Amino acid sequence: MLRHITAKFIATFATVGLALSLHGTAFAQAAAPTATAAAAASAPDLVPPAAAPGGIQSANIMDIKPEASLEPGYAKQSNAERGKVQPGNNAPMWRQVGAGAEGFTSYPKDSAPEAGILIQPFTQYPGSRLTTAGEAWRQVRNGLIIPYGGALVLIVLGGLALYYWRKGAVKLDDAPTGRKIERFTPFERSAHWANAIAFTILAISGLVMAFGQYFLMPVIGKALFGYLTYALKNAHNFAGPVFAVSLIVVMFTFIRDNMPAKGDLNWLLKGGGLFSKEHIKAARFNAGEKVMFWGGVFFLGLIVVASGLVMDKLVPGLTYERSTMQIAHMVHGVSTILMMVMFMGHIYLGTIGTEGTYQGMRTGYVDENWAKHHHELWLDDVNSGKIPRDRTAALAANAATHNKSVQV
Helix, strand or coil, X not given: CHHHHHHHHHHHHHHHHHXXXXXXXXXXXXXXXXXXXXXXXXXXXXXXXXXXXXXXXXXXXXXXXXXXXXCCCHHXXXXXXXXXXXXCCCHHHHHHHHCCCECXXXXXXXXXXXXXXXXXXXXXXXXXXXXXXXXXXXXXXXHHHHHHHHHHHHHHHHHHHHHHHHHCCECCCCCCXXXXXXXXXXXXXXXXXXXHXXXXXXXXXXXXXXXXXXXXHHHHCHHHHHHHHHHHXXXXXXXXXXXXXXXXXXXXXXXXXXXXXXXXXXXXXXXXXXXXXXXXXXXXXXXXXXXXXXXXXXXXXXXXXXXXXXXXXXXXXXXXXXXXXXXHHHHHHHHHHHHHHHHHHHHHHHCCCECCHHHHHHHCEEEHHHHHHHCHHHHHHHHCCCCCCCHHHHHHHHHHHHHHXXXX
């Protein structure tokens, strides 16, 4: 009996356990989708957002065709066509920019003719390689004008110093007589000194702006050098018009006595007696002074003034493009250096190089022995009465006589 009851209890307990086990499995299966849905709802959105419209879009390197450059007409593709086979490759656009292609700009053509051109087209200036115009100008300036121009200035300056050290000033053979001859009138001296002072300001400021970074900036520092060059640049711009006007006055004042004459070639062939004791006869201005007048004052002077006016944008009707300014700058640089070295010789001979010469330009009068030593033909004209000994007094007398005749 007890054994029967025990077996029945065990069977009942097993049936209940089996039922509970099946019910738990079904509950777990029903709860799993709910937990999965909740987790999915709480998880962040891993889908990448859509790219914003416009702007430069990056490209997957795996999507770029490596063989695109082998397609026909690849080198002649436009930027849009290149973007289809190689997204992000803007080489056609920059190739057009480098070739001087003009883009759109709202600036008017008359005030900004090159506003739409980012890079100048290829060109070749004398002494440069075939490259963009800006780079060609830089090569000429930094590779030719600056080093060779600076060397020429130093060579001439050193040559004059060496000559003065070895030879000294050219002295008069005889002592001054005390008899004076008017060589330059007050008007002539005023025109000369106005031009000379303006030239000195231009020469000093130009030399500092061109070469100062090599010999001056390391000494005084960048800050002070910047202030100095700024001040000199403004002085250069103000002295330029004074030099231009006074140069024209000087040319018209002295052109008559600087015309070529008989004996000028002989004077040049003998160097004016500078390296010998021989006296070479000359008129009021010798052949060396005439070369200085026609070469330095007239030819180079006009080129310097004209190129300076272009750089200051003072020539009416001229289109001021970058190439125009580059050419004007190169011409101005070369002509001013040549003009300076010629004027250096003129200044040397007119001051410490020749006895009595500076007094002629400072006071207007020279001694008779000075005239005999350097300009004997001019002295002959003075002694013969062809040229007045005192031209200012003669002009005043003529003016007084003219006024009396008019009053009568």
